[in-house]
Amino acid sequence: MSKKRKSYEKSFLIFIIAIIIITLAYFGSPLSKVKDITVKGVNDLGAQQVINATDISDNSLLVGVFFRQNSISDATRKKLPSVKSISFRTKNMRDLTINVKEYATLGLIYKNGYYYRIIDNGRILTNKLKSYTGNYPIYTNFNKKRELEKITKIxxxxxxxxxxxxxxxxxASTKVNPYRIKIDMNDGNKIVADVRTVDKKMKYYPSIASQMKKKGVINLEIGAYSYPFDNKK
Known part of the structure; x- marks a missing residue:
């Protein structure tokens, strides 16, 4: 073996050893671990709630997060069904950003003293809420899943x-009209409608309401007309 070949092999061995030492030093140092975690994109979920679900902490190896991001994402969605997708991005090789996309909340149902969120994929979350934040409608008397899915889509x-x-x-179904619903509005008006046609007629609500001199009932079952609450109609 030539001296040149031996010199090359020795240099290569030294290089490999140096890489191993640097790698071990890196993984053994604080530089390899997550420093700050930022959560973006949350709406109904809390940032800390997402962090807890991912099981990522300032003790986690940053490179490990990216190697396991698919499994972390799957586990997080199982714990938090309202999470549609989750992804990770790093900054400064130490700070971690968790980007979250949630299913939209389409309203809530109230049962036995608790509120339950209904999300955009049709699921009713099992998390019990004593109270809630956000401007969402409350659905009542929709006892069949099919009925609830239909009205949330509307x-x-x-x-x-x-x-x-x-x-x-x-x-508010009756024998005469099993498709009847009633809607309470935040502005004080009430609507009587037919679930088969309400999606087409609700766009006229702002115009009808603006012409009303008093708060009252807007009937959209057949045609569209309104009358004040003190009217015996």
Missing amino acids: YKKMPESVKNNVSEIHN
């Missing part, structure tokens, strides 16, 4: 200005 398609005004949606 609500989702309403114009934003109308959605923000909806307070409660009640199943």
Whole structure:
């Protein structure tokens, strides 16, 4: 073996050893661990709630987070069903940003003293809420899953200005009209409608309400007309 070949092999060995030493030193130092965690994109969830679900802490290896990001994402979505997707980004090789996309909340149901969120993928979350924040409608008397799914889809398609005004949606079916619903609005008006046509008619609500001199009832079952609460109609 030539001296040149031996010199090359010796240099290569020294290089490999140096890489191993540097790697071990890095993983044994604080530089390899997550320093600060920032959560972006949360709406109904809390930032700390997301961090806890990922099991990432300032003791976690940053490189380990990225190697395991798919499994961390899957585990987080199982713990927090309202999470649609989750991804990770690093800054300064130590700070971690968790980007979250949530399923939109389409309202809540009230049962046995607790509120339960209904999210955009049709699920009713099992988390019990004594109270809630956000401008979401409360659904009552929709005892069948199919009925609840239908009315939440209708609500989702309403114009934003109308959605923000909806307070409660009640199943008010009768023998005469099994499709009847009642809607309480935040502005004080009440709506009587048919679930089969309400999605097309609710867009007219702002115009009808603006012409009312007093708060009252807007009937959208057949046609569209309104009358004040003190009217015996």
